[in-house]
Amino acid sequence: MSNDTVKLTIDGQATEVPAGTSIWDAARELGIDIPVLCHSTRMRPVGVCRMCVVDTGARNLQASCVRPCEDGMEVDTRSEKVEKHRRMLLEMLLADYPEDSARDAATGDDELLNMARDYGITEVRLRDGASGRPQGVDLSSPVIAVDHQACILCDRCVRGCNELQHNDVITRSGKGYGTRIAFDLNTPMGESTCVSCGECMAVCPTGALTNRALADLKLEPLGSD
Amino acid sequence: MRKIPGSTAETRKAVGFKGVDSLCPYCGVGCALTYRVDGEQTQILDVTGRDGAANSGRLCVKGRYGYDYAMHAQRLTKPLIRREESYPKTALSADVKGERGGKRKAGGIVDYDDVMPHFREATWEEALELVGRKLAGIRDTHGGDALAGFGSAKGSNEEAYLFQKLVRTGFRTNNVDHCTRLCHASSVAALLEGVGSGAVTNVVRDIENADTALLAGCNPTDNHPVAATFIKEAAEKGTKLVIVNTRRPRLADHAAIYLQIHPGTDVALFNGIMHVLIKEDLLDHDFIEQRTEGFDEIRETVEEYTPEVVANLCGVDKDALIEAARLLGADHRSMFFWGMGISQHTHGTDNSRCIIAMAMITGNVGKPGTGLHPLRGQNNVQGASDAGLIPMVYPDYQPVDDPEIQKKFEAYWNTELSPNPGLTVTEIMSGALDGSIKGMYVQGENPFVSDPDTNKVRKGLMALDFLVVQDIFMTETAEFADVILPGSSFMEKLGTYTNTDRRVQIGRPALALPGDARQDWELICEIGKRMGADMAYHSVSEVFDEFVACTTEYQNLSHEVLGRDGKWYPCHDPANSEGERIVFSESFPRPNGKARLVAARQSPPHEKTDAEYPLVLNTGRMLEHWHTGSMTRRSTALHTISPEAFVEINPNDAVSLHVTDGQMVEVRSRRGTIQLKAQLMDRVAEGSVFIPMHFREACANVLTDPAVDPQGKIPSFKYSAVSIVPLSDEARRAGSGS
Numbered sequence: 001m002s003n004d005t006v007k008l009t010i011d012g013q014a015t016e017v018p019a020g021t022s023i024w025d026a027a028r029e030l031g032i033d034i035p036v037l038c039h040s041t042r043m044r045p046v047g048v049c050r051m052c053v054v055d056t057g058a059r060n061l062q063a064s065c066v067r068p069c070e071d072g073m074e075v076d077t078r079s080e081k082v083e084k085h086r087r088m089l090l091e092m093l094l095a096d097y098p099e100d101s102a103r104d105a106a107t108g109d110d111e112l113l114n115m116a117r118d119y120g121i122t123e124v125r126l127r128d129g130a131s132g133r134p135q136g137v138d139l140s141s142p143v144i145a146v147d148h149q150a151c152i153l154c155d156r157c158v159r160g161c162n163e164l165q166h167n168d169v170i171t172r173s174g175k176g177y178g179t180r181i182a183f184d185l186n187t188p189m190g191e192s193t194c195v196s197c198g199e200c201m202a203v204c205p206t207g208a209l210t211n212r213a214l215a216d217l218k219l220e221p222l223g224s225d
Numbered sequence: 226m227r228k229i230p231g232s233t234a235e236t237r238k239a240v241g242f243k244g245v246d247s248l249c250p251y252c253g254v255g256c257a258l259t260y261r262v263d264g265e266q267t268q269i270l271d272v273t274g275r276d277g278a279a280n281s282g283r284l285c286v287k288g289r290y291g292y293d294y295a296m297h298a299q300r301l302t303k304p305l306i307r308r309e310e311s312y313p314k315t316a317l318s319a320d321v322k323g324e325r326g327g328k329r330k331a332g333g334i335v336d337y338d339d340v341m342p343h344f345r346e347a348t349w350e351e352a353l354e355l356v357g358r359k360l361a362g363i364r365d366t367h368g369g370d371a372l373a374g375f376g377s378a379k380g381s382n383e384e385a386y387l388f389q390k391l392v393r394t395g396f397r398t399n400n401v402d403h404c405t406r407l408c409h410a411s412s413v414a415a416l417l418e419g420v421g422s423g424a425v426t427n428v429v430r431d432i433e434n435a436d437t438a439l440l441a442g443c444n445p446t447d448n449h450p451v452a453a454t455f456i457k458e459a460a461e462k463g464t465k466l467v468i469v470n471t472r473r474p475r476l477a478d479h480a481a482i483y484l485q486i487h488p489g490t491d492v493a494l495f496n497g498i499m500h501v502l503i504k505e506d507l508l509d510h511d512f513i514e515q516r517t518e519g520f521d522e523i524r525e526t527v528e529e530y531t532p533e534v535v536a537n538l539c540g541v542d543k544d545a546l547i548e549a550a551r552l553l554g555a556d557h558r559s560m561f562f563w564g565m566g567i568s569q570h571t572h573g574t575d576n577s578r579c580i581i582a583m584a585m586i587t588g589n590v591g592k593p594g595t596g597l598h599p600l601r602g603q604n605n606v607q608g609a610s611d612a613g614l615i616p617m618v619y620p621d622y623q624p625v626d627d628p629e630i631q632k633k634f635e636a637y638w639n640t641e642l643s644p645n646p647g648l649t650v651t652e653i654m655s656g657a658l659d660g661s662i663k664g665m666y667v668q669g670e671n672p673f674v675s676d677p678d679t680n681k682v683r684k685g686l687m688a689l690d691f692l693v694v695q696d697i698f699m700t701e702t703a704e705f706a707d708v709i710l711p712g713s714s715f716m717e718k719l720g721t722y723t724n725t726d727r728r729v730q731i732g733r734p735a736l737a738l739p740g741d742a743r744q745d746w747e748l749i750c751e752i753g754k755r756m757g758a759d760m761a762y763h764s765v766s767e768v769f770d771e772f773v774a775c776t777t778e779y780q781n782l783s784h785e786v787l788g789r790d791g792k793w794y795p796c797h798d799p800a801n802s803e804g805e806r807i808v809f810s811e812s813f814p815r816p817n818g819k820a821r822l823v824a825a826r827q828s829p830p831h832e833k834t835d836a837e838y839p840l841v842l843n844t845g846r847m848l849e850h851w852h853t854g855s856m857t858r859r860s861t862a863l864h865t866i867s868p869e870a871f872v873e874i875n876p877n878d879a880v881s882l883h884v885t886d887g888q889m890v891e892v893r894s895r896r897g898t899i900q901l902k903a904q905l906m907d908r909v910a911e912g913s914v915f916i917p918m919h920f921r922e923a924c925a926n927v928l929t930d931p932a933v934d935p936q937g938k939i940p941s942f943k944y945s946a947v948s949i950v951p952l953s954d955e956a957r958r959a960g961s962g963s
Binding site: 042105106142143164165166195196197198199202211213214216217218219220221222 | 236237238239240241242243261264270271273274281282283284285286289290446450453454457458461479848849861862865866
């Protein structure tokens with residue numbers, strides 16, 4: 001075996017990958033899709049959403065987007081423990097999710113809601129943490145609607161703005177439950193140094209950053225022609 | 226317990242959609258994208274980035290949100306003929322007449338209520354018959370050289386090829402040009418002279434392999450926004466940016482060295498850098514010896530440009546100049562990018578010659594992380610030039626005054642051709658004014674707003690015996706037309722476009738043509754047929770094949786080969802290769818295979834500032850708008866973000882001018898005056914002001930100096946002498962008539 005590769009099994013399938021490959025990437029090569037909200041193939045993995053956790057037999061579940069493969073690892077991406085964790089996480093994220101997701105309504109690609117549907121979650125058992133302290137809506141940009149309530153702090157917009165487009169506008173501000181994405185020093189998006197490239201809107205997995213041009217529409221794919 | 230949020234789609238209008246893989250219509254970066262459109266293709270719903278070679282899914286505000294102009298209610302949908310009672314010809318709307326008192330509408334686009342009553346709708350047959358008869362009549366009475374055509378760098382390669390073929394074989398003249406004349410004509414002149422090819426030697430994204438990148442006279446975050454993201458990415462990973470610009474570009478935040486030179490001192494700066502390169506022996510002697518000629522002339526010329534002299538002349542720090550030379554020297558891989566700040570001067574060709582020389586003497590051409598890259602402006606200015614929309618050359622830069630080449634094209638097109646190089650954009654307008662040009666066909670260009678010295682252009686357009694304008698909107702130029710032909714927008718076309726990287730990509734129709742509007746390529750052929758030219762084609766790809774067959778660079782390419790993602794030209798093995806990212810690794814396409822170095826000396830600007838006109842006017846573009854504004858000012862998003870004209874004034878100058886931020890001012894030059902809002906910005910240097918070119922109601926080109934570079938014939942848009950006076954509220958009310 002070369003020093004530059006490692007051998008492991010993922011869901012029982014044996015594989016050999018270059019050292020340093022993430023479990024998520026190795027699984028993808030095998031055709032195993034590990035659910036994820038914060039990670040995107042266009043971006044540096046940050047491991048913040050914890051939806052991609054897998055069971056490596058270690059004490060804790062591991063975030064597969066940032067955890068490198070190791071020699072002899074036996075990875076289970078869909079164990080009972082893993083699935084229970086994901087369900088709980090989804091419920092927590094949905095506990096204060098807004099009634100209406102503009103992304104779900106317009107283009108049906110709200111990744112959080114679609115994942116909840118995949119997991120058969122129809123009800124949330126947790127208290128709505130948002131009641132009495134709404135995160136707010138920002139319609140100051142003429143092109144992008146911001147619904148902070150639908151933000152799950154996955155950092156895709158932060159990386160899209162700073163690491164793909166290098167515009168350095170979006171960051172996080174606040175602490176604890178008050179944490180929000182922020183434009184410049186927490187100014188409304190339309191008054192910030194935002195150049196409206198729309199990368200944040202394009203990469204956002206939820207109803208937090210959406211296209212205002214689609215506010216009254218529901219797009220449904222036509223059959224291929 | 227809470228229920229999972231459902232969607233409130235009941236209140237929304239359901240629309241079935243499909244995706245059309247195409248391109249962005251705006252700049253030379255050539256971003257690949259997908260338009261999502263309704264089933265009938267009457268409406269673009271939204272835009273998503275595609276994984277294109279130039280953009281990897283990234284887009285900017287224009288590409289992502291600026292598509293709706295194509296669906297604007299003001300699209301021309303019927304052929305129009307000027308009414309008898311609207312002769313003799315004049316401009317029709319107050320702004321275009323140059324009157325101060327007329328009513329002004331927000332948004333600054335042609336007032337259709339003023340203009341449309343002067344035209345009547347016609348059938349296609351009537352309009353095309355009239356165009357063919359009038360143009361052929363002028364040709365047969367006064368000779369082909371009394372006709373001229375402006376093609377468009379927004380059109381496809383196929384349209385550009387057909388347009389120049391129509392002018393050459395139907396009009397029987399080489400008077401065909403387009404906005405490259407206003408853009409990179411001087412860069413192309415220097416590149417053809419020095420390197421033997423007008424195209425870039427390396428692609429933008431190879432900056433990731435460069436140690437250093439010079440970015441001179443360009444503002445990529447505004448004008449090539451997606452390319453700028455890759456430049457910033459490289460800077461973050463260690464590429465040192467050396468930025469030269471009179472107006473501080475946002476990219477300067479990412480620079481190792483920013484040199485804010487005095488306007489028009491580019492040649493001195495570059496000679497100063499070469500002086501240091503030679504003095505400190507930062508040269509690639511093998512490259513100079515084997516790959517270039519003319520180095521001795523460079524060495525002698527730059528001898529007197531010592532860092533002390535140059536720093537003083539250019540107004541930059543001497544040590545920064547020396548450090549810039551060290552970063553660009555032969556022990557580094559360096560790329561050289563430049564834009565309109567280099568080309569749009571009366572010494573634009575000299576500016577480019579110096580940049581070429583810097584790259585050559587440091588051996589920085591033909592290898593990864595090196596190269597010459599004039600950032601091309603329009604989405605297809607590279608392709609339109611390649612296709613021969615240039616008065617001196619046939620497709621692929623083959624000179625019209627070479628008898629062998631002329632014979633070849635006479636055989637290829639089966640007709641006689643004029644042996645005389647044609648006139649350029651500015652010369653054609655002068656010809657209109659002096660009566661030597663009597664008829665014109667303007668397809669998709671708007672010279673009234675884009676050309677220097679608007680008052681001169683107005684007189685020229687009024688003097689024409691016959692003008693046919695083909696466009697998608699009633700433009701300022703079309704106000705002077707006898708016949709207006711409603712053409713196709715980018716969103717409705719099939720065709721190939723060549724980006725700044727030499728990548729040839731296919732744009733596909735996302736929308737159906739509105740009303741009776743027709744495809745631009747078909748209209749060019751229809752006019753050709755009515756003038757006796759052989760222009761019968763069945764498809765766009767057939768036109769592309771004919772174009773390819775008379776070039777060397779585009780060999781092996783076809784619509785089929787280009788497919789969804791396109792290829793770089795040259796492409797020797799399309800089945801197995803994406804084409805060449807980097808060219809000239811071994812030799813240059815010149816007779817002896819060597820690059821020719823041409824030395825240049827600092828020359829004074831054509832127009833000097835004085836007590837009456839003490840400020841230097843710089844004109845340019847901004848992120849949200851495109852050129853004459855006919856597209857972007859009809860885009861809701863872009864217009865909302867950036868609704869009005871402004872002049873940027875340095876705050877220190879503003880104090881002495883008694884101008885406050887947001888105040889209306891009058892800007893005067895020796896050619897005219899305009900009124901617009903002042904924006905106090907320290908990114909313009911003291912003594913300089915900047916006005917974007919997009920706003921017809923405060924048209925920067927009313928002010929600009931029409932003097933041109935002797936080789937490139939490009940106007941000096943970056944240097945005109947102006948003065949500024951603040952307007953009192955009273956004066957403003959009188960001025961605007963409101």
